[in-house]
Each structure stands twice: as C-alpha cells, then as structure tokens.
Amino acid sequence: MEKMAMYKCDTCKGVVEVVTPVCDEALKGFSRLEEKTEDATTEKHVPYIEEHEDGYVVKVGKEVEHPMTEEHYIQFIELLIDDNRLYRAYLKPGDKPMACFTVSKGEKVAAREYCNIHGLWKDR
Incomplete structure (x- = not known):
C-alpha cells in the first residue's frame, strides 16, 4: 500500500494513515479514502x-x-x-x-x- 494513503475502518469509522507500505491483509475491513x-x-x-x-x-x-x-x-x-x-x-x-x-x-x-x-x- 502507498505511503500516506488514508483508510477508514468499515466498523468504527476511525481513520488510519499508512506510514510504511503494508500488505493488503493488514487493511482488511478498511476502505481507502480518495x-x-x-x-x-x-x-x-x-x-x-x-x-x-x-x-x-x-x-x-x-x-x-x-x-x-x-x-x-x-x-x-x-x-x-x-x-x-x-x-x-x-x-x-x-x-x-x-x-x-x-x-x-x-x-x-x-x-x-x-x-x-x-x-x-x-x-x-
């Protein structure tokens, strides 16, 4: 995943930002914010x-x-x-x-x- 990309949790609606590249598995349950x-x-x-x-x-x-x-x-x-x-x-x-x-x-x-x-x- 791209550094500095932001994702929103599908459950709690919290927002996370990718600091270093991570695998797709780490972001299951999250939707990318465009x-x-x-x-x-x-x-x-x-x-x-x-x-x-x-x-x-x-x-x-x-x-x-x-x-x-x-x-x-x-x-x-x-x-x-x-x-x-x-x-x-x-x-x-x-x-x-x-x-x-x-x-x-x-x-x-x-x-x-x-x-x-x-x-x-x-x-x-």
Missing part, C-alpha cells in the same frame, strides 16, 4: 495554502469558512513539504478551520484536510 479536489457545494472543503515569512497557513474555505460545529467539522489539517516532511494539526468543534505551521520553507508544498462528514480533501 483525496477530493473539487468542491461543488456551498460548504468549502478544498484546503488552500498561504505562504508567510515564518512558514505556512492552511485554511479550509477560501470564500466561506468550513463549519466547525459538533456535527460537522474539520478533524485535522496536514501540510506536506518536499514529499518528506509532514506536519499535522488536530482541530475540534468551535476552532477556526485553519492551521498555522511555523516551519522551514520547501520547493513543493501540499495540504490535505479531513472533514468528519465529507472525507479527505487535497489542495489543487
């Missing part, structure tokens, strides 16, 4: 990255912030730099749908986020 990049709804899910002097800010919802209610919220935001540095911020209901990462800059920067209802999203 990274979505197009948002056609009024609630915005695609993360976007702002570069700052001391790192990056990742926000969810460019025109309209993603809801952060008990029923519907962003559980975490990830920032990947140069395919070898991964940073993650966990969020909870009531938080702003954003994460600040004070890190060294990179050449290649990507972001993902996980919505408890609508799944995994990646920046374009």
